[in-house]
Amino acid sequence: xxxxxxxxxxxxxxxxxxxxxxxxxxxxxxxxxxxxxxxxxxxxxxxxxxxxxxxxxxxxxxxxxxxxxxxxxxxxxxxxxxxxxxxxxxxxxxxxxxxxxxxxxxxxxxxxxxxxxxxxxxxxxxxxxxxxxxxxxxxxxxxxxxxxxxxxxxxxxxxxxxxxxxxxxxxxxxxxxxxxxxxxxxxxxxxxxxxxxxxxxxxxxxxxxxxxxxxxxxxxxxxxxxxxxxxxxxxxxxxxxxxxxxxxxxxxxxxxxxxxxxxxxxxxxxxxxxxxxxxxxxxxxxxxxxxxxxxxxxxxxxxxxxxxxxxxxxxxxxxxxxxxxxxxxxxxxxxxxxxxxxxxxxxxxxxxxxxxxxxxxxx
Amino acid sequence: xxxxxxxxxxxxxxxxxxxxxxxxxxxxxxxxxxxxxxxxxxxxxxxxxxxxxxxxxxxxxxxxxxxxxxxxxxxxxxxxxxxxxxxxxxxxxxxxxxxxxxxxxxxxxxxxxxxxxxxxxxxxxxxxxxxxxxxxxxxxxxxxxxxxxxxxxxxxxxxxxxxxxxxxxxxxxxxxxxxxxxxxxxxxxxxxxxxxxxxxxxxxxxxxxxxxxxxxxxxxxxxxxxxxxxxxxxxxxxxxxxxxxxxxxxxxxxxxxxxxxxxxxxxxxxxxxxxxxxxxxxxxxxxxxxxxxxxxxxxxxxxxxxxxxxxxxxxxxxxxxxxxxxxxxxxxxxxxxxxxxxxxxxxxxxxxxxxxxxxxxxx
DNA sequence: TTTAGCACTCTCTTTCCCCGAGTGCTAAAG
DNA sequence: CTTTAGCACTCGGGGAAAGAGAGTGCTAAA
Numbered sequence: 214x215x216x217x218x219x220x221x222x223x224x225x226x227x228x229x230x231x232x233x234x235x236x237x238x239x240x241x242x243x244x245x246x247x248x249x250x251x252x253x254x255x256x257x258x259x260x261x262x263x264x265x266x267x268x269x270x271x272x273x274x275x276x277x278x279x280x281x282x283x284x285x286x287x288x289x290x291x292x293x294x295x296x297x298x299x300x301x302x303x304x305x306x307x308x309x310x311x312x313x314x315x316x317x318x319x320x321x322x323x324x325x326x327x328x329x330x331x332x333x334x335x336x337x338x339x340x341x342x343x344x345x346x347x348x349x350x351x352x353x354x355x356x357x358x359x360x361x362x363x364x365x366x367x368x369x370x371x372x373x374x375x376x377x378x379x380x381x382x383x384x385x386x387x388x389x390x391x392x393x394x395x396x397x398x399x400x401x402x403x404x405x406x407x408x409x410x411x412x413x414x415x416x417x418x419x420x421x422x423x424x425x426x427x428x429x430x431x432x433x434x435x436x437x438x439x440x441x442x443x444x445x446x447x448x449x450x451x452x453x454x455x456x457x458x459x460x461x462x463x464x465x466x467x468x469x470x471x472x473x474x475x476x477x478x479x480x481x482x483x484x485x486x487x488x489x490x491x492x493x494x495x496x497x498x499x500x501x502x503x504x505x506x507x508x509x510x511x512x513x514x515x516x517x518x519x520x521x522x523x524x525x526x527x528x529x530x531x532x533x534x535x536x537x538x539x540x541x542x543x544x545x546x547x548x549x550x551x552x553x554x555x556x557x558x559x560x561x562x563x564x565x566x567x568x569x570x571x572x573x574x575x576x
Numbered sequence: 577x578x579x580x581x582x583x584x585x586x587x588x589x590x591x592x593x594x595x596x597x598x599x600x601x602x603x604x605x606x607x608x609x610x611x612x613x614x615x616x617x618x619x620x621x622x623x624x625x626x627x628x629x630x631x632x633x634x635x636x637x638x639x640x641x642x643x644x645x646x647x648x649x650x651x652x653x654x655x656x657x658x659x660x661x662x663x664x665x666x667x668x669x670x671x672x673x674x675x676x677x678x679x680x681x682x683x684x685x686x687x688x689x690x691x692x693x694x695x696x697x698x699x700x701x702x703x704x705x706x707x708x709x710x711x712x713x714x715x716x717x718x719x720x721x722x723x724x725x726x727x728x729x730x731x732x733x734x735x736x737x738x739x740x741x742x743x744x745x746x747x748x749x750x751x752x753x754x755x756x757x758x759x760x761x762x763x764x765x766x767x768x769x770x771x772x773x774x775x776x777x778x779x780x781x782x783x784x785x786x787x788x789x790x791x792x793x794x795x796x797x798x799x800x801x802x803x804x805x806x807x808x809x810x811x812x813x814x815x816x817x818x819x820x821x822x823x824x825x826x827x828x829x830x831x832x833x834x835x836x837x838x839x840x841x842x843x844x845x846x847x848x849x850x851x852x853x854x855x856x857x858x859x860x861x862x863x864x865x866x867x868x869x870x871x872x873x874x875x876x877x878x879x880x881x882x883x884x885x886x887x888x889x890x891x892x893x894x895x896x897x898x899x900x901x902x903x904x905x906x907x908x909x910x911x912x913x914x915x916x917x918x919x920x921x922x923x924x925x926x927x928x929x930x931x932x933x934x935x936x937x938x939x
Numbered sequence: 940t941t942t943a944g945c946a947c948t949c950t951c952t953t954t955c956c957c958c959g960a961g962t963g964c965t966a967a968a969g
Numbered sequence: 970c971t972t973t974a975g976c977a978c979t980c981g982g983g984g985a986a987a988g989a990g991a992g993t994g995c996t997a998a999a
Binding site for chain 3: 600602603604616620621623624634637638639640
């Protein structure tokens, strides 16, 4: 059943007031600020209806109303005005990211820190391969008296290396032969195709290799696995304590412990289909620990077959509009930078995904 | 002025009881548990003396005593029994570290996590070069149609690489020539010796190099700087909330923010001279934020001219004895592993450093 | 359908009071 | 001189009670 226009306006007023103040909202406050030209008594009736229909909740009989998860959902899908980020914010994002993108390894953690600083919520960041990786090329460089350096180029153009200690110096022509064999038989293999049989067959096909092949193969496999699901990084977890809903020590503690478990982080929601951002509100989250928190996550294209996620965890009473805008701007910037493009203009507004998806009102 | 033996015993009883219970300790409790054969009245007199001399404090007139920073210091230097870690703990440490040492890049963060899990306090870990690094060797590998892979071996045997995009494919013999030149003129240079003049001179000495030299030099310099002071990593910050002294939200919040600032972390105390571990108690800390917390930090030898630090931050009421034992065991294990040795035996007991250093009573 | 009025409910804060733990002091005992 | 028993005193913590305030739901009138 569709809500009347007036009810929607009132719901929106409740949500926005609550987001701002974290206090239950009463009929009087709405009557005086929302500019609807209605008395508090009328508003009271409407509030009672909205509560009846599950969009609002009452902490107790004589308190104001607060939005329920359903109420937030409707707000996010239909009611909220889509923020654009301010010029200063855009500037800060561009500045932080531009100088960092040169080096990929620290990028994830820097993105996390930036996001957390900007949104004032705990943020997480991770990156992973969009499709299975393979090794594109092997190189073996001799090292005097200690062994060799293995250099591998992966299918996503990442380069990995390892110093392999052998206790002797392999002859250059042996290394040349080995690398030819390796490039011939172990390139293009995905993680699952890296079978022991395959490795053994390769090993047999070259004489006098002293186990180098198996070391190389082991390292390659390890890197493929590691590159598949990169470490998740969390920044600014302490920001939670600034939020009134986490004044409760036990709650804050549980959430911090939850956020520090990277296995859990990998279970967090992801944008679905071709949408770039997803908002999950309170009980929509699968994890028990997140049932009264919300998550906003954005996907970005990290170039070369890599995709990344940046997300923010906060109370259900978070400013969905501006946080979503910030996240998608960061994601767009990252995507553009990683394919060598310029900074994005602040827009276009992204589509949201989530449960009960509605038709966002673009204003 | 030296304390009498009896006063020391009483002080020790107070400290240990307080560490265990976090409650102010009364004269009666000491009389009944410390086994000194004295009445509570006698103890009361002694407590009054100890308070007078600054080793103990009274939260308020009618409460028991708690140790002051001075009291903890005396306890740490002279009174505390040096724990050895249990066999189970040793086993856990060995198991976690052994499988991880293969790959150095994730090591720091893993060590931090391990330390935090073991001690139940927030832990931090970092590593840095003990003396200035240099590049030991350059290698340039061609990449079809996109540029080249730069591989550098540093003086600490770490290998770094970078994919350099050029937009064209450099001729193999050009790369060979370039790497000869690079190895001839840019190896062995410390960060400060990497002057623009030097780079320019190198650039001039080879024809047709299309700016490759300056890219390589820039990357080399960047890596030298980065390797010098590695990122600091913090794990288990949420553990703080489990401690009774951080029930105060504001205090916990400030501390979490402090710990998430890696610039601050680099200012944390370090073991001095040739001692391997350092304990800083409450106001002995320089940082304002740590004036009522304690830090225990251990140094380890990460092989190849690298040294690492692992530390723990907690309330002054922390179990110095067992945390110090855990840290030094982890540090020893890391040192041994990194030089390819076996697991250490649980010992020898390390020397402590700190202010007002005393002569530790080994029991 | 909207509004004014009003009794009612519930939480939050403040105040007050009592309880208990622990102290410091004094005076007696070893 | 040191140790101990006894005792009055102090202070924080916890719980009950009371009051204030905000907001509701309902009824009746406009």
